[in-house]
Amino acid sequence: MLNYNENSPVDDFKCGNNYFLLFTCLVFFSGISSSYADTEDNLKVSGFARVVMGYLDDKNAEYLGYDNSISLDQESLIGLQLDYQVVDTLAVTGQVIGHTGAQRDSGIEWLYLTYHPTKALKFKLGRQRTPFLNYSDVIDVGYAYPWATLPQQTYPRHFFSTFDGLMANYEISNNEFVLNIEGYWGGFKDKVVVAERIMEAETTDFRGLISNLAYQNWTFRASYHQGRTSVDLDDVVQFSGLLGQLGFTQSAESLATVGSTEVYQLSVNFENIDYFVRTEFNRIQADFVFVPDSDNYFVSAGYNYLPFSTYISYSQNKTQYEPAATDIPIGINSQLDIIAFSYQEIFNQLPIDSSEAFTIGTRWDLKAGLALKGEISQLNGANSDRAFFTVNDPSFDRKAILYLVALEWVF
Amino acid sequence: MKKTCAFLILFLLSFISAAIASDAIIVVANTDDKSIQLSRQQVRNLFMGGVIPYDLKAVALPPENQTRVLFNTKVVGLTESRIQSYWAQMRFTGRKTAPKEVKSEDLVLKYLENNDGAVGYLPAGIALPNDLTIIYTIQ
Numbered sequence: 001m002l003n004y005n006e007n008s009p010v011d012d013f014k015c016g017n018n019y020f021l022l023f024t025c026l027v028f029f030s031g032i033s034s035s036y037a038d039t040e041d042n043l044k045v046s047g048f049a050r051v052v053m054g055y056l057d058d059k060n061a062e063y064l065g066y067d068n069s070i071s072l073d074q075e076s077l078i079g080l081q082l083d084y085q086v087v088d089t090l091a092v093t094g095q096v097i098g099h100t101g102a103q104r105d106s107g108i109e110w111l112y113l114t115y116h117p118t119k120a121l122k123f124k125l126g127r128q129r130t131p132f133l134n135y136s137d138v139i140d141v142g143y144a145y146p147w148a149t150l151p152q153q154t155y156p157r158h159f160f161s162t163f164d165g166l167m168a169n170y171e172i173s174n175n176e177f178v179l180n181i182e183g184y185w186g187g188f189k190d191k192v193v194v195a196e197r198i199m200e201a202e203t204t205d206f207r208g209l210i211s212n213l214a215y216q217n218w219t220f221r222a223s224y225h226q227g228r229t230s231v232d233l234d235d236v237v238q239f240s241g242l243l244g245q246l247g248f249t250q251s252a253e254s255l256a257t258v259g260s261t262e263v264y265q266l267s268v269n270f271e272n273i274d275y276f277v278r279t280e281f282n283r284i285q286a287d288f289v290f291v292p293d294s295d296n297y298f299v300s301a302g303y304n305y306l307p308f309s310t311y312i313s314y315s316q317n318k319t320q321y322e323p324a325a326t327d328i329p330i331g332i333n334s335q336l337d338i339i340a341f342s343y344q345e346i347f348n349q350l351p352i353d354s355s356e357a358f359t360i361g362t363r364w365d366l367k368a369g370l371a372l373k374g375e376i377s378q379l380n381g382a383n384s385d386r387a388f389f390t391v392n393d394p395s396f397d398r399k400a401i402l403y404l405v406a407l408e409w410v411f
Numbered sequence: 412m413k414k415t416c417a418f419l420i421l422f423l424l425s426f427i428s429a430a431i432a433s434d435a436i437i438v439v440a441n442t443d444d445k446s447i448q449l450s451r452q453q454v455r456n457l458f459m460g461g462v463i464p465y466d467l468k469a470v471a472l473p474p475e476n477q478t479r480v481l482f483n484t485k486v487v488g489l490t491e492s493r494i495q496s497y498w499a500q501m502r503f504t505g506r507k508t509a510p511k512e513v514k515s516e517d518l519v520l521k522y523l524e525n526n527d528g529a530v531g532y533l534p535a536g537i538a539l540p541n542d543l544t545i546i547y548t549i550q
Binding site: 044046048079081093095110112114119120124128129131135137138141143144145146169171172173175176177178217271272273276304306307309363365367368369371410 | 450452453456461462463473474475483484488489490491492493495496497499500502503504505506508
């Protein structure tokens with residue numbers, strides 16, 4: 001729930017050359033038919049790949065790694081999945097993903113057992129994607145959603161990772177609706193970026209409950225997730241200890257590096273043959289300083305005219321940190337002033353990502369399993385905020401247009 | 412002149428009704444329980460990987476097949492693109508797997524005959540063997 005994986009230096013088997021992946025995608029696509037292949041009755045091989053080309057119209061900043069040169073290596077990827085049915089009620093699934101983006105780790109994304117005691121009940125045990133939001137467990141499968149990229153304001157890409165644990169899924173259906181309920185419990189340990197610093201983080205007692213209701217052309221999803229995370233920030237821990245020893249308990253506690261994070265999510269989709277409306281809201285709340293509280297949402301409406309669909313979207317996120325404590329006096333002596341300044345400086349450096357995006361785009365389904373998308377997003381943030389940009393020039397006004405073209409495959 | 416007009420109207424009506432009839436879809440099952448009748452929502456669930464109270468397993472036609480297009484439009488209520496996207500999401504989240512695809516209506520019939528519990532959709536005019544049961548019809 002922190003800035004997981006972003007800027008992580010860990011590369012399990014990252015392709016040396018980013019364009020190697022693109023080439024691999026093309027080879028796979030030319031060699032594999034659009035429907036997934038049954039190599040044996042019990043073994044299914046399937047996969048997905050995407051090539052995303054992006055350009056930001058401003059030389060003073062980067063966004064999602066895109067700058068004002070055309071690049072293919074930020075979000076392009078390939079994933080392979082093997083499903084092996086051991087017996088009727090038991091299966092093994094493994095999924096590996098190779099990313100071109102330097103900010104994403106490649107490697108095993110999934111490795112789990114599925115036990116299916118009845119048609120309506122399913123258990124999965126092992127490494128799985130975290131199902132925070134509607135599309136967060138298919139964030140890499142661009143073919144599964146209409147947009148070229150999921151709105152960063154609602155789906156911050158640092159937000160998602162895998163967990164190791166148990167998931168249960170139960171489905172209830174009748175003539176009117178289908179209700180799907182999922183619950184999971186587990187934990188994970190990973191490199192994270194907190195306040196633009198890379199560190200180890202461990203989340204324990206990580207659990208969530210997800211309900212998904214389909215009624216006629218409507219789909220409603222509501223979920224709640226919670227975990228207790230600790231991050232390795234030795235210097236902050238030491239500084240917090242010092243503040244505690246000096247009696248500045250409020251300041252000391254405000255620099256906690258252990259705490260719980262909660263995620264609330266609600267989404268509503270309506271779709272029929274002619275058009276769709278999708279909207280999703282999520283709130284992230286954390287009780288330690290380095291993870292801001294944020295409210296995020298998007299609204300998207302699209303019109304289908306086969307083989308095309310054109311959509312417009314608006315997405316926004318508002319981010320804020322807990323205010324700094326004020327129990328360190330200023331102006332009494334120079335040593336206390338230095339401590340107060342050092343304390344305040346930690347807060348001053350916390351990046352604020354509040355921003356909004358207006359997007360218009362079109363998806364063209366070339367054939368089953370293959371789609372081409374084009375998308376233009378106007379990105380706006382306040383001058384004082386980071387707004388998900390990497391700012392190269394302080395005078396940058398936090399306004400830019402992002403152009404994306406994406407080719408999406410599933411096979 | 413009147414006779415010609417009447418003939419033309421009758422001809423057009425018969426053509427229109429034939430066209431409508433040819434657009435009707437039946438859902439056919441290989442089941443011992445001949446009393447099974449599904450609602451549209453249950454048929455939708457069955458072909459979208461959901462749970463229904465019967466032990467039935469769906470088979471589908473390929474994406475470009477006209478009967479499948481009609482089934483998508485009349486029963487599922489989604490575009491082929493959206494259905495493909497849905498299956499991509501289901502498959503790569505480990506939730507559900509898409510029905511087995513059979514290449515043509517004739518092969519669907521053969522598959523249904525040879526597999527207990529199999530269910531497929533077909534155009535309404537097709538000749539059915541006696542051992543198969545129509546469990547849903549939509550005009």
